[in-house]
Amino acid sequence: MPFIVIDGPPMKTVDQKRRMVEKLTEAAAEVYGYDRKIIHVIIRENEPANVGAGGRLIADIHAERESGS
């Protein structure tokens, strides 16, 4: 503890994940006033067909945007 879970889209590279873990950990350590050693992060990557915003799948919102409609 503390324990951060971030739910977002699939990430592109391991380096992007590395920076995410570094920066979230740093932010939490600073605000809590804790050593960063005790802070854990889990990144959850969610496919656009498994996430909805405003009642629509992100996959559908993307498809519509790409078709220019």
Add this chain to the structure above:
Amino acid sequence: MPFIVIDGPPMKTVDQKRRMVEKLTEAAAEVYGYDRKIIHVIIRENEPANVGAGGRLIADIHAERESGS
């Protein structure tokens, strides 16, 4: 926010996911009295070997049922 996470089995089609997001969003928007635009949904698909009910894997419960035992 609000933010709905549904943990269930793997889903069969994108259309099934689309209806899940639509219906959960509609339900939450109506009860909260919110615009559906601000409601988010995440669907988590869990393999039957990763879920337990009553101390047994869903995978084992399914296998037993199929073998007629």
Add this chain to the structure above:
Amino acid sequence: MPFIVIDGPPMKTVDQKRRMVEKLTEAAAEVYGYDRKIIHVIIRENEPANVGAGGRLIADIHAERESGS
């Protein structure tokens, strides 16, 4: 299983919670094609000082709105 967790603001009445559980369960049962008996819901009520949107506390967004600024 399935399990639905909804994170939102504090709710006003038990009846509102009752309708939330009913409607989310009904939605999930219908889309999965499951008996509603096996569907569980947890409502998490979050104080406006414990939620952020766009980098700001919901508590601050509300305060600003009420002050008319």
Add this chain to the structure above:
Amino acid sequence: MPFIVIDGPPMKTVDQKRRMVEKLTEAAAEVYGYDRKIIHVIIRENEPANVGAGGRLIADIHAERESGS
């Protein structure tokens, strides 16, 4: 989406929560390359009697530390 949930101890002030939301949002927005507007944060405050580390309650670890044993 994205959605960040941070589970930690009770926080001392609203200002500490404000900084937590700001800094986590900023970190995620920068690494994803997203506008911070779409990033949400939920802070969960957990009592020391509801958290365990290494098989012991945080409440017990604190009590032991304070008694100097």
Add this chain to the structure above:
Amino acid sequence: MPFIVIDGPPMKTVDQKRRMVEKLTEAAAEVYGYDRKIIHVIIRENEPANVGAGGRLIADIHAERESGS
């Protein structure tokens, strides 16, 4: 890591929470083959009005049972 979150009803005593943390940690440590030092547990206590089973609030199921209906 690993991290165990258990969502259940309000617990009666700190000692009950202590045993829950001990036993869940022991179980996970043994099955993973890990030192229990790295295992964390969070207990979430949910009011019966915030949980639904089969489309009904646990609070309502309890009330009905107590009234003998």
Add this chain to the structure above:
Amino acid sequence: MPFIVIDGPPMKTVDQKRRMVEKLTEAAAEVYGYDRKIIHVIIRENEPANVGAGGRLIADIHAERESGS
């Protein structure tokens, strides 16, 4: 309900998952004093590149350890 989620590394065999579900369920049933039939478990398997401890990816900690540095 109750409902246990365990976030850990990928597991090696279905039998390991079977024992995890058995043991966590047994632990929770005993401490709550509930029938194990109503207890559910979800195992989440997280890749070492998706988990951070102390601000570093588990994948990087493993790589460093294996290279003997």
